[in-house]
Amino acid sequence: MPKPTPDDANAPKLTINDIAALAGVSKKTVSRVINQSPLLNQATREKVEAVIRETGYTPNPQARALALGRNFLIGLVYDNPNQQMILNMQRGALEALHGTEFELVIRPVDRGSAKVMDDIRSFIVRQRLYGVIILPPLSENDAIARICDEEGCRYVRMGSAVLDDPEHMVVSNDRDAVAEAVRHLIQQGHKRIGLIAGPHGFRSAKERREGFELALSEAGISLPRSLVADGQYTFESGVSACESLLDLSPRPTAIFASNDEMAAGVLYAARLRGIEVPDQLSIIGFDDTPITSRVWPPLTTVRWPIVAMGRAAALKLIGTAIGEGHDVSEPSTFSSTLIRRASVAPPPRD
Amino acid sequence: MPKPTPDDANAPKLTINDIAALAGVSKKTVSRVINQSPLLNQATREKVEAVIRETGYTPNPQARALALGRNFLIGLVYDNPNQQMILNMQRGALEALHGTEFELVIRPVDRGSAKVMDDIRSFIVRQRLYGVIILPPLSENDAIARICDEEGCRYVRMGSAVLDDPEHMVVSNDRDAVAEAVRHLIQQGHKRIGLIAGPHGFRSAKERREGFELALSEAGISLPRSLVADGQYTFESGVSACESLLDLSPRPTAIFASNDEMAAGVLYAARLRGIEVPDQLSIIGFDDTPITSRVWPPLTTVRWPIVAMGRAAALKLIGTAIGEGHDVSEPSTFSSTLIRRASVAPPPRD
DNA sequence: TTGTACGCGTTATCAG
DNA sequence: CTGATAACGCGTACAA
Numbered sequence: 001m002p003k004p005t006p007d008d009a010n011a012p013k014l015t016i017n018d019i020a021a022l023a024g025v026s027k028k029t030v031s032r033v034i035n036q037s038p039l040l041n042q043a044t045r046e047k048v049e050a051v052i053r054e055t056g057y058t059p060n061p062q063a064r065a066l067a068l069g070r071n072f073l074i075g076l077v078y079d080n081p082n083q084q085m086i087l088n089m090q091r092g093a094l095e096a097l098h099g100t101e102f103e104l105v106i107r108p109v110d111r112g113s114a115k116v117m118d119d120i121r122s123f124i125v126r127q128r129l130y131g132v133i134i135l136p137p138l139s140e141n142d143a144i145a146r147i148c149d150e151e152g153c154r155y156v157r158m159g160s161a162v163l164d165d166p167e168h169m170v171v172s173n174d175r176d177a178v179a180e181a182v183r184h185l186i187q188q189g190h191k192r193i194g195l196i197a198g199p200h201g202f203r204s205a206k207e208r209r210e211g212f213e214l215a216l217s218e219a220g221i222s223l224p225r226s227l228v229a230d231g232q233y234t235f236e237s238g239v240s241a242c243e244s245l246l247d248l249s250p251r252p253t254a255i256f257a258s259n260d261e262m263a264a265g266v267l268y269a270a271r272l273r274g275i276e277v278p279d280q281l282s283i284i285g286f287d288d289t290p291i292t293s294r295v296w297p298p299l300t301t302v303r304w305p306i307v308a309m310g311r312a313a314a315l316k317l318i319g320t321a322i323g324e325g326h327d328v329s330e331p332s333t334f335s336s337t338l339i340r341r342a343s344v345a346p347p348p349r350d
Numbered sequence: 351m352p353k354p355t356p357d358d359a360n361a362p363k364l365t366i367n368d369i370a371a372l373a374g375v376s377k378k379t380v381s382r383v384i385n386q387s388p389l390l391n392q393a394t395r396e397k398v399e400a401v402i403r404e405t406g407y408t409p410n411p412q413a414r415a416l417a418l419g420r421n422f423l424i425g426l427v428y429d430n431p432n433q434q435m436i437l438n439m440q441r442g443a444l445e446a447l448h449g450t451e452f453e454l455v456i457r458p459v460d461r462g463s464a465k466v467m468d469d470i471r472s473f474i475v476r477q478r479l480y481g482v483i484i485l486p487p488l489s490e491n492d493a494i495a496r497i498c499d500e501e502g503c504r505y506v507r508m509g510s511a512v513l514d515d516p517e518h519m520v521v522s523n524d525r526d527a528v529a530e531a532v533r534h535l536i537q538q539g540h541k542r543i544g545l546i547a548g549p550h551g552f553r554s555a556k557e558r559r560e561g562f563e564l565a566l567s568e569a570g571i572s573l574p575r576s577l578v579a580d581g582q583y584t585f586e587s588g589v590s591a592c593e594s595l596l597d598l599s600p601r602p603t604a605i606f607a608s609n610d611e612m613a614a615g616v617l618y619a620a621r622l623r624g625i626e627v628p629d630q631l632s633i634i635g636f637d638d639t640p641i642t643s644r645v646w647p648p649l650t651t652v653r654w655p656i657v658a659m660g661r662a663a664a665l666k667l668i669g670t671a672i673g674e675g676h677d678v679s680e681p682s683t684f685s686s687t688l689i690r691r692a693s694v695a696p697p698p699r700d
Numbered sequence: 701t702t703g704t705a706c707g708c709g710t711t712a713t714c715a716g
Numbered sequence: 717c718t719g720a721t722a723a724c725g726c727g728t729a730c731a732a
Contacts, residue, residue, distance in 0.1 A: 028717045063709030065412040066724050105453045264644045294614045376703045413725035
């Protein structure tokens with residue numbers, strides 16, 4: 001009795017030659033079937049496809065990579081403090097890659113190092129990457145895009161401003177989202193609103209700050225320099241930035257923190273001083289990380305569709321390769337939404 | 351004027367033949383140098399190494415993969431709700447892989463699917479993985495280890511119990527760690543201690559529960575069934591499990607939650623009822639995720655060295671390949687430590 | 701100790 | 717439309 005399953009564990013690996021022999025055609029014809037070559041007799045194609053189906057044959061990616069000079073790997077390059085973002089981008093990209101022949105290779109780099117650019121280049125060149133997704137703040141560096149071009153590697157940059165052609169960008173409109181959030185504060189009656197800005201060198205920090213300033217100027221509210229505190233996108237920096245803001249007299253009745261980690265720091269600092277949130281101080285953050293619903297009170301925040309952006313980024317890369325229905329190009333800009341929880345209330349009466 | 355840099359962007363890619371020609375030796379000799387073959391004339395080796403250094407040549411991984419029938423890729427396979435763990439394992443593995451020729455390919459799977467095993471097998475086979483790291487609860491499935499053996503792929507399983515040979519395992523001793531945490535509660539004077547268990551099918555849940563029971567029985571404290579609530583390792587499940595515990599009369603004076611997410615849920619549920627933590631209720635969690643220090647009060651918890659475990663797992667896989675000093679085999683078991691924050695206090699007087 | 705010839709599985713060229 | 721034949725870059729018998 002022969003082995004029942006053709007795709008047995010210890011079955012010898014099938015090659016394109018086996019398929020060619022079984023189908024009674026040449027290697028190249030099988031190759032054409034695999035690569036969806038348009039010029040093929042319908043009959044031969046179906047014959048080959050049947051054999052492929054029956055045998056469970058899958059082409060060897062290593063051999064293809066060698067012959068094509070290009071691997072079926074997508075690289076994810078980042079150097080980002082925001083773990084939530086990395087994870088969500090991974091998830092989105094992975095969703096897009098699922099069921100395709102592509103795999104995701106992750107590659108953190110050190111943007112402080114003098115050799116970052118060389119690192120990235122050699123990563124791309126050595127692995128013959130099919131494409132790379134670049135996360136902020138690395139994505140804000142045009143030199144990386146240039147490297148990709150030079151090496152003939154597709155790329156998509158993620159960011160909070162349009163830095164490149166649509167085919168190379170997925171962008172979130174942080175500025176508008178923050179403006180909307182701050183307008184919400186203003187509608188509640190707040191006039192002294194503090195900002196905890198993100199670190200220099202992050203475009204997102206700049207965009208969010210500008211959104212903040214925009215909403216204020218729209219409402220005719222002036223923004224004294226003292227109401228702006230510098231942060232580093234970390235919890236600790238949020239705590240100390242908040243403390244400097246609370247030292248003011250009169251102190252702000254609301255604070256917009258440029259991300260949730262810092263917003264959590266604001267909450268923490270407020271509690272240390274016995275300041276009630278939201279009755280005496282309103283808080284809004286940015287990111288909608290899980291922490292916002294774990295703390296008390298749950299934080300009002302801005303949610304951006306990171307997973308969808310990751311999916312779009314990967315799809316932009318492989319879209320042409322997988323065809324079917326993906327001819328409709330992926331959107332490039334994604335809009336965020338204000339998530340209202342319990343950290344915002346009207347300001348206390350003076 | 352000639353191009354200044356030899357490793358110019360548009361320089362043609364160097365092959366082993368170029369190096370051989372430049373060094374005045376044969377292909378095979380260069381190959382030997384690359385693969386650290388011991389039988390080589392010292393002079394020839396140095397000559398070749400010099401050429402390699404000057405030209406900046408790096409061997410083509412695709413060609414090596416094809417010739418060797420094995421890729422220089424490490425796979426990370428998981429299906430885990432604990433994002434913190436995934437990220438930290440990635441970080442640890444990446445640290446170990448940094449500077450080597452290996453890359454990390456991530457592959458989430460759906461353990462509920464009927465085809466998980468096939469998915470994993472085809473992932474390994476198709477990519478000709480050098481090795482895989484398997485995260486819990488997937489790692490608890492012996493069938494996966496068997497697949498790896500069959501396909502000739504190295505593997506390391508991460509888990510909270512010894513399920514395999516040391517070379518195939520990195521394990522954390524959850525049981526002891528939880529026992530220690532609960533002893534701490536007992537030392538503070540607690541006698542009615544509730545447990546929020548993890549989900550069935552997770553070995554970690556079982557181990558943590560056993561550690562909990564161990565500490566209690568050591569102290570001669572009985573554990574009525576009512577003091578054990580089921581959880582799913584999620585915040586929401588922590589909230590509802592805690593509510594059922596707080597419905598008890600007399601209610602527990604302390605609760606051990608099998609992970610931090612649920613511990614945060616306990617804190618949340620306590621606050622909803624106006625129960626003061628830690629004065630009226632002590633809480634201990636497990637994982638030491640960032641959330642523990644963001645909530646109020648900061649949570650006492652158990653920290654396990656996930657990053658170090660990730661590093662060890664990767665090193666076990668590639669150790670023999672990179673030689674130098676890594677002959678000392680990586681440790682297989684890692685111990686956790688109790689991190690004391692502010693969510694534990696002596697029980698209130700009756 | 702070193703070199704020659706060939707194979708790995710696929711795609712590309714260019715005939716037919 | 718299809719099929720020989722030559723790459724792709726590297727590793728390994730085997731011979732020198």
